[in-house]
Structures are given as C-alpha cells and as structure tokens.
Amino acid sequence: MVSSPGIGHLSPALFLGQRLVTGHNVRVTILIVNTTNTSETQSQLISTYTADTNISVIEIPAADISSIVAPDAKVVTRLCVMMRETIPTIRTAISSMDPRPDVLMGDIFANESWAIAEELKIPKYVFVTGNAWFTGLFAYSPVLDKKVVGQYVDLSELVEIPGCKPVRPEELTDPMLDRDDEAYRVYLDQAVGMTLTDGILINTWEHLEPQTLDALRNNEILRSLINDKPVYSVGPINKKYEPVSSKNEVIEWLDKQPERSVIYVSFGSGGTIPAEQMKELAWGLEMSQQRFVWVVRPPSGQSSDGAFLKPGPDSRGPNDSGPPDYFPEGFLTRTQKVGFVVPSWAPQVEILSHTSVAGFLTHCGWNSTLESITSGVPMIAWPLYAEQFMNATMLVEDLKVAVRPEVMPTKKVVEREEIERMVRSLVEGEEGKTMTNNVRRLKASAEEAMSMNGSSYISTCRFIQDCWSRVNLAKKQ
Numbered sequence: 001m002v003s004s005p006g007i008g009h010l011s012p013a014l015f016l017g018q019r020l021v022t023g024h025n026v027r028v029t030i031l032i033v034n035t036t037n038t039s040e041t042q043s044q045l046i047s048t049y050t051a052d053t054n055i056s057v058i059e060i061p062a063a064d065i066s067s068i069v070a071p072d073a074k075v076v077t078r079l080c081v082m083m084r085e086t087i088p089t090i091r092t093a094i095s096s097m098d099p100r101p102d103v104l105m106g107d108i109f110a111n112e113s114w115a116i117a118e119e120l121k122i123p124k125y126v127f128v129t130g131n132a133w134f135t136g137l138f139a140y141s142p143v144l145d146k147k148v149v150g151q152y153v154d155l156s157e158l159v160e161i162p163g164c165k166p167v168r169p170e171e172l173t174d175p176m177l178d179r180d181d182e183a184y185r186v187y188l189d190q191a192v193g194m195t196l197t198d199g200i201l202i203n204t205w206e207h208l209e210p211q212t213l214d215a216l217r218n219n220e221i222l223r224s225l226i227n228d229k230p231v232y233s234v235g236p237i238n239k240k241y242e243p244v245s246s247k248n249e250v251i252e253w254l255d256k257q258p259e260r261s262v263i264y265v266s267f268g269s270g271g272t273i274p275a276e277q278m279k280e281l282a283w284g285l286e287m288s289q290q291r292f293v294w295v296v297r298p299p300s301g302q303s304s305d306g307a308f309l310k311p312g313p314d315s316r317g318p319n320d321s322g323p324p325d326y327f328p329e330g331f332l333t334r335t336q337k338v339g340f341v342v343p344s345w346a347p348q349v350e351i352l353s354h355t356s357v358a359g360f361l362t363h364c365g366w367n368s369t370l371e372s373i374t375s376g377v378p379m380i381a382w383p384l385y386a387e388q389f390m391n392a393t394m395l396v397e398d399l400k401v402a403v404r405p406e407v408m409p410t411k412k413v414v415e416r417e418e419i420e421r422m423v424r425s426l427v428e429g430e431e432g433k434t435m436t437n438n439v440r441r442l443k444a445s446a447e448e449a450m451s452m453n454g455s456s457y458i459s460t461c462r463f464i465q466d467c468w469s470r471v472n473l474a475k476k477q
C-alpha cells in the first residue's frame with residue numbers, strides 16, 4: 001500500500017492494512033511518504049499500529065519540490081507534485097521488496113504509482129479514504145469539466161451527480177472552486193487516475209450510502225467513467241476504542257462529568273479557524289453554559305511556533321492553551337469548571353467513546369465523521385475545506401445526525417448566538433435526542449457491516465478473491 005502524507009490518509013490506510021492482516025490473512029507493507037513536517041503524532045501512530053500486527057512500514061522521504069512549486073500553491077497541487085516527484089524512490093523501494101508484492105494499493109493521491117504496478121504486471125487498487133458520494137463526484141468531475149462553462153461557483157443551479165444528492169456549487173471540493181488555478185487541473189488528473197485501477201475500495205458501507213454505491217456500480221455514465229471496475233465498500237475503517245490502563249488528563253476530567261453532557265470541539269488533524277471566529281466560538285460555548293472539551297490550535301494566519309503551548313497570564317496550569325488573545329478576556333477563568341482546553345491534539349477516539357460526550361463540533365473530515373458515527377455521537381457540522389461541505393450536507397440533510405450553521409463558516413463568521421443555540425440543541429434539546437437516536441442506529445449498522453458476514457466483511461472477502469484471480473491470471477500471462 002502506498003499512502004500519501006497526512007494523518008487523514010495514513011490512518012485509514014494503517015487500519016485497512018491491519019484489517020487485511022488480522023482478518024484476512026494477507027501480508028501488508030505500507031509505504032508512507034513522509035514530508036519534513038511529519039509530526040510526532042504521525043510517528044506514534046505508525047509505531048502503535050505496526051507494533052502488534054504484521055504490517056511492515058517503509059518510510060519514504062518526500063521529494064523536495066521547493067524549486068518546482070510556488071510556495072503559495074494550493075495544498076492539492078503541492079501534494080500531487082510531491083507524490084509525482086517521489087515516484088522514483090517509491091519505485092526503488094517496491095522493486096527491492098522481497099518477496100515482490102502481488103498487488104499494489106494506493107490512496108487517490110498515489111495515482112502516479114499505478115505505472116509501477118504496470119511495470120511489475122501486478123493488479124492495482126485505489127483506496128478512497130472519503131465516502132461514496134465523494135467518489136461519485138470525483139469520478140464524474142471530468143464530465144462536469146466538459147459540461148459546465150465558466151466557474152462552477154457562478155452556477156445558479158445545483159450540480160447534479162448520478163446517485164448523489166445535488167451539490168450546491170460552493171460546496172464542491174475546494175480544488176474545484178477555482179478552475180483557473182493549477183490545483184483544478186491536478187485534481188482532474190487524479191480523478192482520471194482513480195479510474196485506471198482494477199478496482200475501487202471505499203471507506204463506507206452499503207447501508208450508509210446505498211444509492212451512491214448502486215450508481216457507481218449500475219449507472220451507465222458512472223460505470224463507464226470508472227471503466228466498469230468493481231467497487232468495494234469496506235468501511236467503516238477507523239480507529240476503534242480500546243481501553244487503556246494509563247488515563248489521559250482529559251479522560252480523567254471526562255470521568256467526572258455527567259453522562260451525555262459535554263461537547264467535544266475539534267477541527268481534525270490540521271484545521272484552524274480565524275482569530276475572530278475563535279473568539280466567537282469561545283463566546284458561544286460559554287453562553288451555552290454547557291460543558292466542553294476544545295482542541296485549540298493557533299488561529300489561521302498565525303504561526304504555530306510553540307508559543308502556543310506556553311502558559312499565559314490567563315493560565316490554568318497544564319490545561320492552559322497559551323496566549324490569552326486567542327480567547328475573549330477571562331474566558332479560561334470563567335469556564336474553568338465546565339471546560340477543558342487541550343492544546344493542538346487530543347485522544348479523539350477515546351473522547352468520543354466516553355459516556356460524558358453528548359456531541360461533536362467537527363470539521364467533517366471523513367475519519368472524524370466515522371469516529372463520531374461509530375461512537376454514536378451526533379454532530380455540529382462545521383466544514384472547512386476539501387470535501388467536508390458535502391459531508392456536512394450528507395450528515396444534516398440525508399442522515400439527520402448533525403446540525404450546521406446557517407452561514408458557511410469559510411465565508412462568514414458564525415456568531416456566538418448561533419453557536420449557543422446549536423450547542424444547547426445538541427445537549428439538551430429534542431433535536432439532540434432525535435439525532436442521538438439516529439446516529440446510534442447508524443452505529444449499529446456500521447457494526448453489523450463490519451461483523452463476520454456483514455456487508456463490508458463480504459465486500460473485503462470479494463476484493464481479496466478478485467485480487468488473487470487477477471494475480472493468478474497475471475502470473476499465467
């Protein structure tokens with residue numbers, strides 16, 4: 001398996017690898033492309049999840065792209081160029097593996113490695129770490145590219161994608177929002193690359209997205225776009241809660257809170273919000289008078305130079321999150337009894353699995369979404385970038401397990417009164433109770449899908465059978 005950088009891609013790749021090793025008797029080696037920014041968290045994740053399984057890890061240093069990509073280029077452009085430039089190192093690593101791999105799998109940014117599979121005459125599969133809806137849009141984006149004139153965001157009607165809910169133009173994935181930017185072309189190349197594989201694995205399950213999975217398999221246009229390749233729904237592939245003997249400070253704090261009383265606030269592995277929005281969020285949480293755990297990062301536009309972790313005058317010891325100007329004056333002191341601020345990174349799965357947690361204010365990254373669903377926790381959807389706006393729409397309008405602000409958080413500041421209202425409705429309102437029941441039903445359906453003879457288990461078995469048929473066929477040729 002080839003994983004592009006970033007916890008959001010690496011973590012599901014590791015969990016899928018783990019599942020293939022432990023549940024399906026497959027040997028797995030993961031090639032992880034590491035940038036110079038690779039965090040300590042990522043290194044810990046790698047060592048934890050490779051220690052007790054037979055997954056081997058080969059860490060590949062990412063190519064230096066500073067001389068070929070402008071420093072202000074979009075993340076997608078940087079990521080794709082970096083993966084492309086790292087291919088020679090990936091090729092060398094794969095060629096020197098003994099025994100030689102039988103199958104190559106990669107995420108949607110690992111497309112450049114399909115050429116290696118072709119050279120080695122082995123099958124190649126893509127693992128989409130997002131959902132089927134995203135996969136549908138991704139596959140369909142070359143059609144939209146031909147069909148639509150001008151910028152998508154100027155369209156006055158919704159964007160129709162077979163098998164998916166119509167998407168508001170401004171909610172398309174962010175590389176699609178500016179067709180004049182290089183990121184858009186790079187993104188389209190990745191979309192085409194996904195369709196050149198022998199099959200598509202998606203981190204979803206049949207019950208969650210039946211229409212979209214059906215369209216990917218049976219809709220004429222989508223089928224022809226993905227060249228009639230099989231689609232396997234193998235999820236939810238995500239970290240499971242495992243009790244640990246040594247407790248973290250935030251878990252100890254949660255242990256002392258009443259059941260279903262705390263809102264957990266976090267914007268994924270790297271999301272940040274502007275300073276003005278941080279203040280408004282702090283006011284909203286305080287005004288709601290509900291308990292909260294907030295994973296705080298420096299506001300967007302400010303550097304994360306470590307000053308963030310140093311106690312400021314508004315300090316409350318190890319739980320202090322840094323310079324007080326991130327918060328309204330006195331916020332930490334006033335919320336001392338009801339809030340717990342965690343700087344930068346928290347044990348998310350352990351938090352979401354805690355009985356004190358009533359809701360999750362999330363940026364709707366797909367891993368966070370799956371972790372919330374599989375913990376039975378309803379959400380406040382606060383999308384920031386990538387495909388997160390579509391995920392938010394799915395959670396609110398389709399699955400009915402989340403509320404979201406009226407305004408788009410990337411366009412306008414979400415005001416404190418609205419935040420207060422959403423938090424209250426999730427923790428104490430009827431809406432919160434209904435959403436909790438809905439999400440608990442999804443949790444049960446996820447467990448069922450992953451159980452022996454559940455849809456995702458069967459789909460994974462089918463994938464393995466198809467793999468070996470292709471491997472045997474390739475060996476005969």
Ligand SMILES: O=c1ccn([C@@H]2O[C@H](COP(=O)(O)OP(=O)(O)O[C@H]3O[C@H](CO)[C@@H](O)[C@H](O)[C@H]3O)[C@@H](O)[C@H]2O)c(=O)[nH]1
Nearest residue numbers: 008129130268269295344345346348365366367368386387
């Ligand atoms: O304090 C924290 C913050 C995050 N996490 C973990 O980090 C992961 C974050 O993943 P995700 O929620 O998917 O967010 P991103 O890292 O932003 O994910 C990227 O990749 C996802 C999968 O492709 C996409 O859905 C997102 O839009 C894209 O931003 C999750 O497993 C979290 O549990 C923690 O453990 N502690």
